[in-house]
Amino acid sequence: DTAVSQTPKYLVTQMGNDKSIKCEQNLGHDTMYWYKQDSKKFLKIMFSYNNKELIINETVPNRFSPKSPDKAHLNLHINSLELGDSAVYFCASSQEPPEKLFFGSGTQLSVL
Amino acid sequence: EDKVVQSPLSLVVHEGDTVTLNCSYEVTNFRSLLWYKQEKKAPTFLFMLTSSGIEKKSGRLSSILDKKELFSILNITATQTGDSAIYLCAPGGRDDKIIFGKGTRLHILP
Numbered sequence: 605d606t607a608v609s610q611t612p613k614y615l616v617t618q619m620g621n622d623k624s625i626k627c628e629q630n631l632g633h634d635t636m637y638w639y640k641q642d643s644k645k646f647l648k649i650m651f652s653y654n655n656k657e658l659i660i661n662e663t664v665p666n667r668f669s670p671k672s673p674d675k676a677h678l679n680l681h682i683n684s685l686e687l688g689d690s691a692v693y694f695c696a697s698s699q700e701p702p703e704k705l706f707f708g709s710g711t712q713l714s715v716l
Numbered sequence: 717e718d719k720v721v722q723s724p725l726s727l728v729v730h731e732g733d734t735v736t737l738n739c740s741y742e743v744t745n746f747r748s749l750l751w752y753k754q755e756k757k758a759p760t761f762l763f764m765l766t767s768s769g770i771e772k773k774s775g776r777l778s779s780i781l782d783k784k785e786l787f788s789i790l791n792i793t794a795t796q797t798g799d800s801a802i803y804l805c806a807p808g809g810r811d812d813k814i815i816f817g818k819g820t821r822l823h824i825l826p
Contacts, residue, residue: 635812645754645802647816659811694758698812704750705806705814707758 607631610695610708617685618716624681625711627695634700635659636678638670641692641710653678685715718743720817722805728823733795737820739805740787749788750806750814751779759804762790792822800824 610627617623629636637660638650652660653672667683682689695708723738741749748766752759763772765781765788772779776795781788792799800823808814 637814639816644818645821646818647759647804649813649815652812654812660813698814704761704764705752705759706761709758 608695608697608706608708610693610711612711613709614712614714616714616716619685619687621685622681622683623685623713624679625693625695625713626677626679627708628677629695629697629706630676631697631699631706632676633697633706634675635698636672636675637696637698637705638678638680639694639696641694643691647694651678651680682713685713687715689713690715718807718809718813718815720805720807720815722803722817722820724820725818726821726823728825729795730825731795731797733824734791734793735795735822737790737792737803737805737822738787739789739807739817741805741807741817742786743807743809743815745810746783746786747808749781750808751788751790752804752806752816754802754804754819755800762803795822795824797824797826 608629635654637652641647651670656672669681672678692710696705720741751762763779768783776793779790802819804819805817
């Protein structure tokens with residue numbers, strides 16, 4: 605059983621399109637995150653949710669909208685995709701911090 | 717503003733060598749520091765450090781935290797080619813915010 609699963613693994617799309625990435629964790633964790641990893645492998649935090657409530661929003665463009673229907677799911681919707689959005693997006697979860705992060709396998713987004 | 721600085725940014729050594737990777741941080745309401753190894757896919761967990769001066773070990777890897785001087789080191793002894801990866805340091809602080817350094821790219825030559 606995969607602990608943190610995200611779909612799709614790969615996403616190739618045109619500029620201007622809208623796309624979503626889904627994430628689910630079966631660990632019973634309270635906190636979920638979205639991270640963006642650029643081509644230089646720098647992992648940057650985007651959002652965190654604790655029990656469906658937004659806790660961290662790291663000055664991400666408002667084209668990015670996270671949604672957490674319940675504490676096991678955190679989805680990321682991106683409107684009007686731009687070239688600079690191309691990256692790997694990782695979902696992660698943790699129990700009451702300071703526990704370790706469990707990562708999903710990542711979604712490679714390529715905007716053409 | 718919270719920040720994490722890892723050094724060196726890249727390192728090339730021969731198999732069998734010992735390496736020391738550094739991480740210095742400034743984080744509001746520091747709670748813990750995590751070390752991760754990233755190869756091709758998602759980062760994999762190595763250590764979580766919360767107390768100063770207590771070394772954590774896992775095989776050839778060990779790590780220690782200094783909360784007074786705000787840094788941590790990760791040591792790898794008798795390196796192997798399978799240790800080639802990016803090593804990421806991630807302190808956690810206020811609002812459960814866990815931020816990552818830019819990583820150290822380690823390459824082990826056979």
